[in-house]
Amino acid sequence: MQGPPLDRRGAARRRVTNALPAAISLDRPPFIRRTSFKYGLLYGLKTILWDMVADGPHILLSMALVFLLLRKRRVEPYFVTVLAASIPDADKVLFSSLIERGYVDGVIWFHRGVTHSLVFGVLLVAVLGLVGPWRAAVIGVFSHLCLDFLTGGVRLFIPLDNGLYGLKFDWVLTNAVATVVAVTVLFVELLARKYRVRIRSVLTGIDLDLRNHLK
Numbered sequence: 001m002q003g004p005p006l007d008r009r010g011a012a013r014r015r016v017t018n019a020l021p022a023a024i025s026l027d028r029p030p031f032i033r034r035t036s037f038k039y040g041l042l043y044g045l046k047t048i049l050w051d052m053v054a055d056g057p058h059i060l061l062s063m064a065l066v067f068l069l070l071r072k073r074r075v076e077p078y079f080v081t082v083l084a085a086s087i088p089d090a091d092k093v094l095f096s097s098l099i100e101r102g103y104v105d106g107v108i109w110f111h112r113g114v115t116h117s118l119v120f121g122v123l124l125v126a127v128l129g130l131v132g133p134w135r136a137a138v139i140g141v142f143s144h145l146c147l148d149f150l151t152g153g154v155r156l157f158i159p160l161d162n163g164l165y166g167l168k169f170d171w172v173l174t175n176a177v178a179t180v181v182a183v184t185v186l187f188v189e190l191l192a193r194k195y196r197v198r199i200r201s202v203l204t205g206i207d208l209d210l211r212n213h214l215k
């Protein structure tokens with residue numbers, strides 16, 4: 001019984017399974033397949049939501065590190081570190097369509113390319129240093145590069161070397177651990193501030209307040 005109905009169903013199923021990855025893929029923007037306003041809107045919303053989820057660990061980690069290392073009460077260091085930690089991933093949005101159309105090199109400008117290089121990091125710190133504490137910018141860039149280094153690698157040495165450097169720890173697990181640690185630090189810090197408790201290391205008794213060392 002290999003009649004046409006089965007073939008039609010099979011073809012329909014193939015069409016659906018072929019269409020699904022394009023519709024739900026988080027990595028490959030379907031620029032060419034984007035045909036309707038509704039689809040474009042859904043894709044845009046999905047991209048923004050996914051980028052927020054993906055940038056979350058970077059932002060939380062950098063804020064936790066600023067809390068631990070700089071311990072500032074002003075808001076500027078936190079704004080600066082959030083910018084420094086999230087700007088590198090703008091490459092996902094900025095350059096994808098240019099690569100897709102062949103205007104720029106896919107290796108250098110692809111995600112985790114030029115915006116994840118040391119040269120770009122130094123430039124970003126220099127620019128953000130004009131509007132806020134440069135140490136907070138360093139923390140944002142450094143923590144972003146470290147996390148990406150662990151979860152697949154970054155092209156650290158563009159333009160000298162386009163190679164990808166890093167390790168291949170599980171992306172979801174590593175980011176989940178970073179998020180839990182960062183949220184715990186932030187939560188404890190906020191509680192300590194609220195109840196005016198001075199945080200000291202439980203194990204060594206060493207004062208974790210590093211303000212005097214970093215000034």
Ligand SMILES: [Zn+2]
Nearest residue numbers: 088089112148
């Ligand atoms: Zn990144």
